[in-house]
Structure formats: C-alpha cells, structure tokens
Amino acid sequence: MTRPLRLESIRPGFPEPSACPDGAEILERWELLLRRVPRLRPWVGEMLGQQRVLLVARLEGQPPLVIERTLWQELARWLREFEALPQFAVSAIATTLQDEEREVRAPAGAEDARAIADAASHSPERAVGEMEALLSDAAFALAFHCVEVRLRPRLASAVEAAPCISRVPESAWFGLLHSSAPACPLLTPDVAVALVLRVLSAEWMTLPAEARRAALRLFGAHASEVRGSAQLDRLCRSLPPAWSLLPESAPDFVAASTQARLALRDAWRLCNRIATSVTSGKRGPLRGGFALIEVDGAAPAGPEELEELSETARKYVGMAGFRRLLALLQ
Amino acid sequence: MVALDVAATWTRILSVTAGAAAAIGAPGPATRVRGKAALSWIEGPWLAIIDFQGVKRCEREVLDPWLSQHAEPLLLVRHLLLAKPVSDEVFIDLTSQAREAMPEGWRDAPRPVLILAPAARTAPERRREYLDALSQLRIPLLAGGSELWGIREFDVELLVALAQLANPAERAAFRAALDPSQTRLFDQQLPAAEAAVLDDLVGARDEEGAVAADLDGLSALHPEAHPLAVYSAVERAHNRRRAEKERTQFSARTVAARLSARGFPEAADPCTPAFAERADALAPLLAGDLQRLFEANQLLGFCEED
Numbered sequence: 001m002t003r004p005l006r007l008e009s010i011r012p013g014f015p016e017p018s019a020c021p022d023g024a025e026i027l028e029r030w031e032l033l034l035r036r037v038p039r040l041r042p043w044v045g046e047m048l049g050q051q052r053v054l055l056v057a058r059l060e061g062q063p064p065l066v067i068e069r070t071l072w073q074e075l076a077r078w079l080r081e082f083e084a085l086p087q088f089a090v091s092a093i094a095t096t097l098q099d100e101e102r103e104v105r106a107p108a109g110a111e112d113a114r115a116i117a118d119a120a121s122h123s124p125e126r127a128v129g130e131m132e133a134l135l136s137d138a139a140f141a142l143a144f145h146c147v148e149v150r151l152r153p154r155l156a157s158a159v160e161a162a163p164c165i166s167r168v169p170e171s172a173w174f175g176l177l178h179s180s181a182p183a184c185p186l187l188t189p190d191v192a193v194a195l196v197l198r199v200l201s202a203e204w205m206t207l208p209a210e211a212r213r214a215a216l217r218l219f220g221a222h223a224s225e226v227r228g229s230a231q232l233d234r235l236c237r238s239l240p241p242a243w244s245l246l247p248e249s250a251p252d253f254v255a256a257s258t259q260a261r262l263a264l265r266d267a268w269r270l271c272n273r274i275a276t277s278v279t280s281g282k283r284g285p286l287r288g289g290f291a292l293i294e295v296d297g298a299a300p301a302g303p304e305e306l307e308e309l310s311e312t313a314r315k316y317v318g319m320a321g322f323r324r325l326l327a328l329l330q
Numbered sequence: 331m332v333a334l335d336v337a338a339t340w341t342r343i344l345s346v347t348a349g350a351a352a353a354i355g356a357p358g359p360a361t362r363v364r365g366k367a368a369l370s371w372i373e374g375p376w377l378a379i380i381d382f383q384g385v386k387r388c389e390r391e392v393l394d395p396w397l398s399q400h401a402e403p404l405l406l407v408r409h410l411l412l413a414k415p416v417s418d419e420v421f422i423d424l425t426s427q428a429r430e431a432m433p434e435g436w437r438d439a440p441r442p443v444l445i446l447a448p449a450a451r452t453a454p455e456r457r458r459e460y461l462d463a464l465s466q467l468r469i470p471l472l473a474g475g476s477e478l479w480g481i482r483e484f485d486v487e488l489l490v491a492l493a494q495l496a497n498p499a500e501r502a503a504f505r506a507a508l509d510p511s512q513t514r515l516f517d518q519q520l521p522a523a524e525a526a527v528l529d530d531l532v533g534a535r536d537e538e539g540a541v542a543a544d545l546d547g548l549s550a551l552h553p554e555a556h557p558l559a560v561y562s563a564v565e566r567a568h569n570r571r572r573a574e575k576e577r578t579q580f581s582a583r584t585v586a587a588r589l590s591a592r593g594f595p596e597a598a599d600p601c602t603p604a605f606a607e608r609a610d611a612l613a614p615l616l617a618g619d620l621q622r623l624f625e626a627n628q629l630l631g632f633c634e635e636d
Contacts, residue, residue: 038521133515134348137341179539183354185449185485185530187342191350198349213543217619220540225616234614289345291338292487294450 013045015075019068026076033082040082048075131199138328139289141321142274143192145312146267147200151177154263155256162252168243175204175212176219176257177264187292189271193264207240214238218250219257226250270305272298277306278328290328331500332388332490336507339491340516343523351530351537352488356480356565357557358444358533359409363549368442368533368557369409372478374433376442377424377471378410378531381460382417384451389490390415396493401528402427408532410444411436420463422471438470442558443479446531448486457481477559484531492524541568544619548626550612555630563629567622570598598625 017023034041051074055067134140155173159166178197181190204212214235218226226232232247239245245253277300278290301309306329313322346352359369359376369376380397382390394415402412402425411428424432445460464472464479495501501520505513529535536542544564549557601624609615609623 131348133512134341134344137337137344139341140345179537183351183537183539185351185354185483187345187350192345195345195348195350209538212538213546214614216538216540216543217614217616220619221616222618225618229616231610231614231616235616238614287335288337289341291335292342 013048015048015068015071016065019065020072022076023072026072026079029079029083030075033079044078047078134195134199136320136324137288138278138321138325139187139192139275139293140196141319141325142278142309143189143196143271144316144319144321145309145325146193146271146274147174147196148312149308150267150270151197151260151263154266155260158256158259162249162256164249165243165245165253165256168245168253169203171201171203172207172215172240172243173256173260174198175201176215177260178204179212179216180220180261181264186294187289188294189275189296190268192289192293193267193271210238211240215240218253221250221254221257223251223254223258226254269298270301272296273301273305274309274329277301278325288324332392332494334491334494334500334504336504339488339495339504340508340512342485342488342491343516343519346488346526346530347519347522349535351535352527353446353482353484353530354536355482356444357536357545357561358480358482358531359442360529361533361536361557363557363560364546364553371556372440372442374436374441375406375409375411376444377413377422378405378444378446379413379420379422380415381420381445381447381452381456382415383456384448385486389486392490392493396496398425398427400496401493404528405531406431408528408534410532420459422467422469440478441471442556443472444532445479445481447481447483449483451486477562478556480558480561482531482533484527488523488527492520492527495520496524541565544568544623544626547609547613547615547619547623548630551608551623551627552630552632560626560630563626566629567626570625571622599628600624 014027015023017027020026030044034044048071051071052067055070059067059070135144152170155170159168159173174197178194178201181194181197184191207215218235218239226247232250236245236247236250272295275290275293275295276298279293279295280300309329310326313319313326316322357363357368359367361368382393385393397412397415405412406427411432412425413428414423414425443464447456460479460481495504505516508516526535541561541564544567545557545561548564549555549560552560598621601621605624605627606620609620615623
C-alpha cells in the first residue's frame, strides 16, 4: 500500500501541483474549458477519482508522486482532446455524459428513481430557501393565501367527513390538484396557485409513478364509475399502501376529490379578484409577479375578502410577500 | 437591449426553477412517453422552427445572437436542429450550425417537426398557416405529412430576459439591482432557470396529468405510433370533454383531424368489448377513462371490431 499523501492541490480532487511542472498552465486551460462547458466539471472530478483508485491499485508500492504525475498526464491528454474539438461537440459530450450518469444511477424503474433523485438533489434547506424567496413576492404570497383560506379548510372538512380516507396525506391532495390543473407557460393567478400547490406537495413526487397514475385516475373519476366497477379493485391495489384505501372507500375519495377541485376553483377565483384589486388600483409600476400576472378580467375583491387576507398576513407575519401585498392594496 | 423589470424577471426565474412551466404543448424530443424519451421513436434529432411572429423587434435583437451563439448548441445537444426563425411566412431553412451538425441523410427522411411559438403572441389562425405551409412543402423531411408536427408555446419574455442576462454587463447590473440577500440565490438560480427553459422547450420537464396518462395508455396499445400522432388523438379526445372556454388550441393536429373537424359536439361511438379487453390488460381503467381512450384510439385511426 502507498502511504497517504497530503494533497494541497488548489482544486479538490486534482493531483498534487508539485508533481507536474506544467500543472498551473494545465489547470488554467481546464478552468477556461470548464467555464465554457460547466456540465463537464463533475465528470472531470469523477474521472480523476476513478483513475486515482485504479492507479493506487496498479502502482502499489510506487511513490505517491508517481500516481500524481500519471494523473497530470491523463489530465493533459483529456485537455488536448477536448480543446481540439469544436465547442458544440464538447457541449454534446458533456450533456451525453450527464445523461449517461443519470441512466447509470437509474437502470430499473427509471421514472421512480428519477423522481427520488430529483427529490434528493433538493435538500430541505434549499427547498425552504427557494420557497421563502418565492413567497417573498406579493403575487405568490397571495396564491399561498388563497390555498390557505379556500382550499385547506374545505379539503380538511371533506376528509374529516370520511375517516376512511384520512390516511391520504394533504401533500397527496395538493399533488393531485397540481397535476390535474391545466398547464400554462405564462404567469397567471391559476399558475401561481398551482405552483404553490406544487411546492407544498414535494412528498407526492416521491411516490412510485404507478401509484401516482392510479391516484390520478381515481381523483378524476365520476361518482357513478366507482360503484361496483370490476376495475376499481385493481386501481385501489395500485395506490400507495400507506393510504389504506379500499374499493369501499373509493366513493368517499371521489367525493373529497370533487370538493378539492371545487375548492381549487374558488382559490383561483379569489386569487384573480385580489390580483384585479392590486392591478386595477395601481398608482405606479407594479413590482414582481404582479408586473407579469395576467388577470382574467374578474371583479375586484370585496372588503370581507381583503379582511380575510389581512388575517392570513397577521398569521404569517414573517412572510415578506404579505407585507408587500398589503402595501399594494393600500 | 430590452428594459428588464428586475423584480418581475426575478420572480419569473424563481417560479420556473420552482417548477412552473416555461413551455408547454405537444411532446418534444425529451418528453417521456411510457418511460422513454419521444426521441427514441425515430432516430435522429427533431427539427425546431421558432416562430417570431408577434415578437417585438427589440426582443428579436436580443434573441437572435443569443440563439445562434449560445442556445442553439444547447438545443442541439437536446436533439433539436433549428431552422431559421420564421416571422410572417412559414418556410424551412436550416441554420448554418444545424446544417453542419445534422447527421448524414437526416434531410432525406421524414422527421418530427416542433414549432416553438411565443405564448399569447400569436392568433389561433396562425396554426392553420403552419399546417398549410408544412402541407405544401414537398420535401422528404416532411414526407410524414403533418402527423409528425406539434407546437410548444413558450414564455418569450422570459427567454428574452435570459438572453439578455447572458451578457455579463447586463447580468451584473441586474444583480446589483436585486435585494442583497438574494444575490447569492440569483447566482444559483440563473443557470438553473436557463437549463429549465431549454428543457421545457424540448419537453424534458413535462409533468404528469390526465393527458400524459392517456398518452402513455394509447401509446402502450400502439407502440409503433409516433408520440406526436398519439398526442394529437389524445388531445382531441380530451377537448371533446371540456367546456368551450377550456378547450385548448390543438398543439398537434393532423390533416385528417382538420378535415374531419366539423365543430363540437363530435359524435363518438361507445367503447367496444374488444377494445376494453385490450386496454384493461394494460392498466386498470374506469369507465370514463376507457371511453376517452377508445375515442382517442379511433382518432388515431384504429377502429376496433366488436
């Protein structure tokens, strides 16, 4: 075995600079290349790691500097090859490498593995940071309010009325509502509400794809379809086991789904009305999401709806978006 | 340059990185159908035509150089070959980079065509112009007729903002105008937003929903049928069930669909036992889903016998 070498390389994972007289120049050229093709950066780090492991095994007993020198030679060779390629080809290789890496990580059940990997790459801290940044915008604070006062209470009472569906978590309902909302490439009140639902339903995306699809089918079903249907049993078996949803409970699930959809429509309408109040009463250029949001020509919000908004703002006093929203409405 | 509203652009960037779509519509090469990319049905890249009708001149001046110098290679590696953007007239003329990058023989066979149209900037009639233009072109690339084309609508204002922020001076000025507590987040989110928008253009971030579930279901019944053709049938079956205001402009419309479109309501046959048996073997379907899938199956051109 080789004795451990204390590396003081300027780049973590890169070989020891003293092992190569041209190291600084090679590093500089790599930096230049990686700035143009940042997707290549993780690949280089990974390749160096792999090569180091192989060299340690192959050159057992050799001085550590031999390994470092060999790594420099490899780095220089890869660099020459990449520099000789046109820019497009380097980008293409970088993207392909990234795709291959994804495939290797998710060989079977790729869809589910992809969802889990995506979820894992978003740390809770990062998710909270992004959520906070989003909700610091007045338009998204408004969307959050609409979910809070129109959707959550109605959904809770629908679930409360049917204990057999109480194991279906709120994040699943939000995920189902988000998935069934029409997509739009622009920012509208509906999109803002749907996006808040998406952010609040991160857990939904960690469910297996088959379970999500079965849930979506049941969520969109009509009450008449779930009575005595031969397919219902199969559909319920595909749902997440933790929900403990039996075919007998399906009518309750469908009834709650209907309530949830109606509540979402209420939330959209409220969001549109308050957005109209903001955009129609503007005394200067609007900022943030309200400068983009496309309002659907709704009537402005009533005084009781604005009072309701003030209550939510008092409840979430730390959310900067509410302060901005209330200021816009004054 | 375009005057960017810093707060609005920043909000839009955050919303897109949080999952809001910057482009939607027919499947793109990266849309996943039955767990694999739509690209895998026909080997080779898809052709993309960006429609600049309705795009302001100042926006075009920002977009044109960014597209050719920055975005085109990134779309190329996402399996899209770009034609030169169209404006009033729809015609196909590959960019020089696309000509250079296209695989040998690519132009000699039918290829899926994706029209990237700015959302809320073009009139519904524009779709007819696409269809007419593509139907009249007698080139091998389009020999698949209009079965292999679709439209994705994108947020052109966001694209313009990203194009402008690719300029270091513009980016620095934008960053300086942000709340200091958000500048670090901006450094992380800007590249993520750019990747998200490019991914949205090719369908890589398309999400599940009732249409996607039916697309998977019908595609499983007809594994050889191209996702664009399957999507056009599924989209139409869904539109039949929507209220007038909620119906979508068709994103993938075949010539056959256009000729037979006599307006709503469209008459539909009831699902046959033979179809029910085939469909149920693949996945459990309730009566409503089964009937809708049956209609999409018929629209795709496969009629079942009892």
